[in-house]
Amino acid sequence: MRDKTSLKASGVEKTKYFIQQGELMHQLSDMGELLHELTSEDFDAFPVLKVEPFRTEYVIDRKWILSNTSKIILGVGIVFFVFLLLVVVFIHDIKSKKNLR
Numbered sequence: 001m002r003d004k005t006s007l008k009a010s011g012v013e014k015t016k017y018f019i020q021q022g023e024l025m026h027q028l029s030d031m032g033e034l035l036h037e038l039t040s041e042d043f044d045a046f047p048v049l050k051v052e053p054f055r056t057e058y059v060i061d062r063k064w065i066l067s068n069t070s071k072i073i074l075g076v077g078i079v080f081f082v083f084l085l086l087v088v089v090f091i092h093d094i095k096s097k098k099n100l101r
Helices: 021-031 068-100
Strands: none
Touching: none
16 A cells, blocks of 8 residues: 555545555665565556445344244245144044044
């Protein structure tokens, strides 16, 4: 970065200016310490245009029962329970009809 505005909490919301590769190379060559990693072709030449804070999609204090995942799990559980209940009733009906013969 061009200055030290982001080192303090008061500088978080301020606009940040980044040093381009050419300016960095010039500053390092003036100091007499030019690193190989900065002079090789592997050095990233893409400029940073914008830096934005990470925004979460989920609210941390949201109750689990209100989430979509819980609705799916509960739905599958209810469907499984109803299916199991129907199987038990069907088996009981078959056994009771065999006992009547």
